[in-house]
Amino acid sequence: GDSVTQMEGPVTLSEEAFLTINCTYTATGYPSLFWYVQYPGEGLQLLLKATKADDKGSNKGFEATYRKETTSFHLEKGSVQVSDSAVYFCALILITSGTYKYIFGTGTRLKVLA
Amino acid sequence: ETGVTQTPRHLVMGMTNKKSLKCEQHLGHNAMYWYKQSAKKPLELMFVYSLEERVENNSVPSRFSPECPNSSHLFLHLHTLQPEDSALYLCASSQDLLAVSRGYTFGSGTRLTVV
Numbered sequence: 001g002d003s004v005t006q007m008e009g010p011v012t013l014s015e016e017a018f019l020t021i022n023c024t025y026t027a028t029g030y031p032s033l034f035w036y037v038q039y040p041g042e043g044l045q046l047l048l049k050a051t052k053a054d055d056k057g058s059n060k061g062f063e064a065t066y067r068k069e070t071t072s073f074h075l076e077k078g079s080v081q082v083s084d085s086a087v088y089f090c091a092l093i094l095i096t097s098g099t100y101k102y103i104f105g106t107g108t109r110l111k112v113l114a
Numbered sequence: 115e116t117g118v119t120q121t122p123r124h125l126v127m128g129m130t131n132k133k134s135l136k137c138e139q140h141l142g143h144n145a146m147y148w149y150k151q152s153a154k155k156p157l158e159l160m161f162v163y164s165l166e167e168r169v170e171n172n173s174v175p176s177r178f179s180p181e182c183p184n185s186s187h188l189f190l191h192l193h194t195l196q197p198e199d200s201a202l203y204l205c206a207s208s209q210d211l212l213a214v215s216r217g218y219t220f221g222s223g224t225r226l227t228v229v
Contacts, residue, residue, distance in 0.1 A: 004156070032215050043118070043204050043220035044157075051215065089157070093214055100214055104157040 002027045006090050006105035014113050019077040021108045023064075023090035026071065031092040033057075033066055033073040038087045038107070047075075047088070080112045117141065120205050120221035128229055129195060135224045137188040137205030144210045146188040147218070148180060151202040163188060164211050195228045202226070 007022040025031065032051045036044040048057030053068035064075045075088060090105040118139045127133050139146065148160040162170035163182040177199075179191040188205055202225050206218040 034217055036217075036220075041222070043120075043206075043222045044218070045220065046217035049217055095212060095215060100211065102159065102214060102218075106154060106156050 002031075002092070002094060002101060002103055004090050004092055004103050004105040006088075006108050009087075009107075009109040010111050011108060012111045012113065013080055015082055016079045017112075019075070019080045019084075019110065021075040021088055021090075021110070023073045023075065023105060024071055025073065025090075025092050027092060027094055029094045029096050031094045033064070034091040034093070035062070035064055035073070035075050036089040036091060036104075038089065040086070044089060080110070082112045082114050085110055085112045118205055118207055118219050118221035120203075120224050122224060123222065124225045124227075126227045126229060127192070127195065129197075131195075132191070132193040134192065135190040135203055135205075135226075137190075137221055139186055139205075139207045139219070139221075141207060141219060142209075143207035143219070144185055145208045145213070146182060146185070147206040147208075148188065148190055149204040149206060151204055151223070157204070161190075162211070169211070192226075195226075197228050200226055200228045 003026045005024050034049045035047040037047045038044045048059040050057040050066035056065045062077045064073050087107045087109045089107045094101045121136045145164045150158045160174045161180040166182045181189040202223045204223045205221040208214045
């Protein structure tokens with residue numbers, strides 16, 4: 001079935017380190033892909049998205065490229081800050097024949113140390 | 115006020131209590147959703163409303179009862195809950211059902227503890 005798999009956390013980095021959070025997906029159709037971020041005590045916020053192969057979503061220094069050949073959508077940031085500490089969720093949406101399916105991963109917690 | 119607002123932020127209730135969660139959006143969106151977030155599990159879609167009509171109910175126990183009196187408000191009525199129902203309950207909205215391809219707008223959630 002359709003699914004999203006994220007790397008388990010927590011991921012602990014020092015400030016200014018390079019970040020990669022892996023996300024792979026399985027989908028019967030051609031999904032749109034998303035990253036959401038959840039800061040402590042808050043709901044999820046849309047961070048970035050990509051709707052077709054080779055699209056790159058970017059926001060706040062974060063980037064992710066839709067790789068159809070590897071069914072991946074890895075999240076990257078060149079230099080993390082303490083304020084980036086949060087839980088990151090990869091998600092996909094499949095829309096077929098007027099119905100939709102929205103699937104979230106389990107989330108990856110990022111801790112950035114000063 | 116803009117965005118999606120959920121109240122209360124925290125709720126502790128006994129298993130015999132009846133309580134309600136409230137969600138309000140001022141974005142002019144026509145679709146609203148309830149999600150359950152439990153530790154180390156993917157978000158679980160509970161209910162979907164489009165133009166105040168329930169369009170999806172994902173096998174949620176009857177002790178959870180949603181209500182959507184208008185396109186700006188969504189409630190989740192709770193009664194005779196179990197301890198395993200303790201979780202973060204998130205409300206979300208989108209312009210319409212198919213606009214979820216542009217992403218949801220989430221509220222901050224209600225942290226529910228059943229004792």
